[in-house]
Amino acid sequence: MPPAKMSKLSVIVTLSLVALVYSQKASVKQSESAKAELEAFINEAKQNVNQRYRLTYHIAAPVGWINDPNGFSYYKGNYHLFYQYYPYDSVWGPMHWGHVTSEDLVNWTQQPTALLPEDEQCFSGSAVVDGETMVLIYTGHKITDEDPFFNQTQYLAFSDNGVDFYKYSGNPVIPLAPNGSPEFRDPKAWRHGDSWYVILGSTTEDDRGRVLLYKSNNLIDWEFLSVVAESNGELGYMWECPDFFELGGKHILLMSPQGVEPQGDRYHNLHQTGYIVGHFDYDTATFTPETDFQEIDFGHDFYAAQTTEVNGRRLLVGWFGMWENEFPEATDGWAGAMTMFRELDLNSHKRIVMKPVDEVLSLRDQLIINGEFEGNQTADFDKSAEILIEGDLDEDIDILLEGRDGGGKAWIRWDKVAGKVSVTKEGGDIRQVEWAHRISKRWRLFLDTSSLELFCGEGEVVFSSRVYPLGGWRLTNLSAQVLRISGYSLKRGVPE
Numbered sequence: 001m002p003p004a005k006m007s008k009l010s011v012i013v014t015l016s017l018v019a020l021v022y023s024q025k026a027s028v029k030q031s032e033s034a035k036a037e038l039e040a041f042i043n044e045a046k047q048n049v050n051q052r053y054r055l056t057y058h059i060a061a062p063v064g065w066i067n068d069p070n071g072f073s074y075y076k077g078n079y080h081l082f083y084q085y086y087p088y089d090s091v092w093g094p095m096h097w098g099h100v101t102s103e104d105l106v107n108w109t110q111q112p113t114a115l116l117p118e119d120e121q122c123f124s125g126s127a128v129v130d131g132e133t134m135v136l137i138y139t140g141h142k143i144t145d146e147d148p149f150f151n152q153t154q155y156l157a158f159s160d161n162g163v164d165f166y167k168y169s170g171n172p173v174i175p176l177a178p179n180g181s182p183e184f185r186d187p188k189a190w191r192h193g194d195s196w197y198v199i200l201g202s203t204t205e206d207d208r209g210r211v212l213l214y215k216s217n218n219l220i221d222w223e224f225l226s227v228v229a230e231s232n233g234e235l236g237y238m239w240e241c242p243d244f245f246e247l248g249g250k251h252i253l254l255m256s257p258q259g260v261e262p263q264g265d266r267y268h269n270l271h272q273t274g275y276i277v278g279h280f281d282y283d284t285a286t287f288t289p290e291t292d293f294q295e296i297d298f299g300h301d302f303y304a305a306q307t308t309e310v311n312g313r314r315l316l317v318g319w320f321g322m323w324e325n326e327f328p329e330a331t332d333g334w335a336g337a338m339t340m341f342r343e344l345d346l347n348s349h350k351r352i353v354m355k356p357v358d359e360v361l362s363l364r365d366q367l368i369i370n371g372e373f374e375g376n377q378t379a380d381f382d383k384s385a386e387i388l389i390e391g392d393l394d395e396d397i398d399i400l401l402e403g404r405d406g407g408g409k410a411w412i413r414w415d416k417v418a419g420k421v422s423v424t425k426e427g428g429d430i431r432q433v434e435w436a437h438r439i440s441k442r443w444r445l446f447l448d449t450s451s452l453e454l455f456c457g458e459g460e461v462v463f464s465s466r467v468y469p470l471g472g473w474r475l476t477n478l479s480a481q482v483l484r485i486s487g488y489s490l491k492r493g494v495p496e
């Protein structure tokens with residue numbers, strides 16, 4: 001039933017159901033008419049979207065702008081992914097939470113927009129499941145009249161069906177950073193033992209990024225525990241979108257620092273996403289780092305990644321975009337996407353390895369090519385493909401990816417002398433990193449209408465970059481060696 005047509009009785013029944021499930025927590029229903037108007041707008045506006053760059057198995061908004069993944073979770077048999085969303089234009093604007101669900105991380109269903117801005121814009125956050133209730137914790141961003149002209153506090157919203165969300169009437173639940181910093185956002189919550197924990201991005205008084213840890217026994221009353229980590233001055237002025245989890249017997253602090261200067265091959269995107277491996281002691285709330293910060297993805301377009309754990313697997317998704325990069329699809333009525341879903345492991349060198357979730361095998365459709373590829377030999381693909389590439393790593397590898405009808409291009413290369421893999425967009429915009437090919441020497445390349453993701457070996461090195469070819473993809477082996485290449489076309493996983 002469209003929300004606008006809900007009878008008063010069903011509104012009361014729904015409200016009291018939520019109240020029953022979450023009895024202590026008064027919640028406020030978001031305006032049904034605002035939600036209905038928004039869905040009508042989206043359904044109308046998406047008819048006008050130009051399809052040329054629309055992705056076939058990556059999540060993107062039906063229309064408008066998206067950035068960070070939010071609230072990645074599993075609830076009542078479905079994966080849920082929310083995202084920072086501005087439906088009314090293909091540029092950033094007052095933030096909503098868009099919403100999609102899936103049973104298998106591959107086939108996604110569009111859901112109604114979950115959170116609409118009211119007094120507060122709905123900035124990034126996370127989701128946890130408390131009994132029968134899904135609880136969202138997010139940053140309420142408010143514009144003020146006084147310098148610095150905004151404040152950020154932490155809000156809750158509830159749902160007992162995973163579709164309709166009710167904001168908590170006692171918001172905000174965490175009103176102020178301990179040092180009063182206005183930059184105080186992106187709560188990531190989890191449960192440990194009988195308690196809830198939340199980690200938040202913030203800054204020191206002298207503008208160094210830091211993350212803060214809080215604890216609660218009811219998700220409403222929060223106690224500040226500790227500064228989990230902060231920049232020594234070289235890791236940026238603000239740490240956005242922190243995440244904190246166990247992997248391979250260690251604790252991983254994943255975050256997105258703003259303002260890190262380029263160093264050699266590293267940090268060439270405007271902002272970075274990476275991690276520190278260490279040990280966390282819940283009794284003292286102290287994190288002891290065992291590694292330096294390292295990037296988790298080396299591509300041009302990757303940011304603000306978020307994880308969740310389901311059945312012992314640590315799953316990750318990132319924003320397939322970067323602040324201030326160009327989004328050629330913006331002229332088509334939409335901008336931004338999510339990366340493929342990845343499963344994480346920690347290797348014996350304390351490096352995260354990242355592979356596409358096994359579920360993506362179910363996207364494979366036709367085997368299009370399989371065999372040896374001489375120098376200058378080409379292969380044509382449709383809009384989406386999975387391509388497995390093996391060559392002799394004692395020789396260079398050079399592969400051109402371009403549109404069958406022109407448009408954007410990229411080169412993926414192995415430089416045997418430097419021991420580096422690189423992805424170069426037109427204009428020489430290169431990202432490169434050393435790859436110690438430890439177990440597997442194979443590359444697994446995923447192409448979608450306007451994206452590429454390259455997974456090297458066991459996932460020691462991964463690149464996510466947006467590229468905009470026209471008319472499907474053409475691969476050319478520019479190497480002086482013969483490559484073994486097999487490639488599949490892929491089925492659609494997201495709504496048109």
Ligand code: FRU
Nearest residue numbers: 068084123124185240241304
């Ligand atoms: C990261 C970020 C978050 C913020 C959100 C606003 O990309 O800046 O820190 O919550 O985007 O859309």
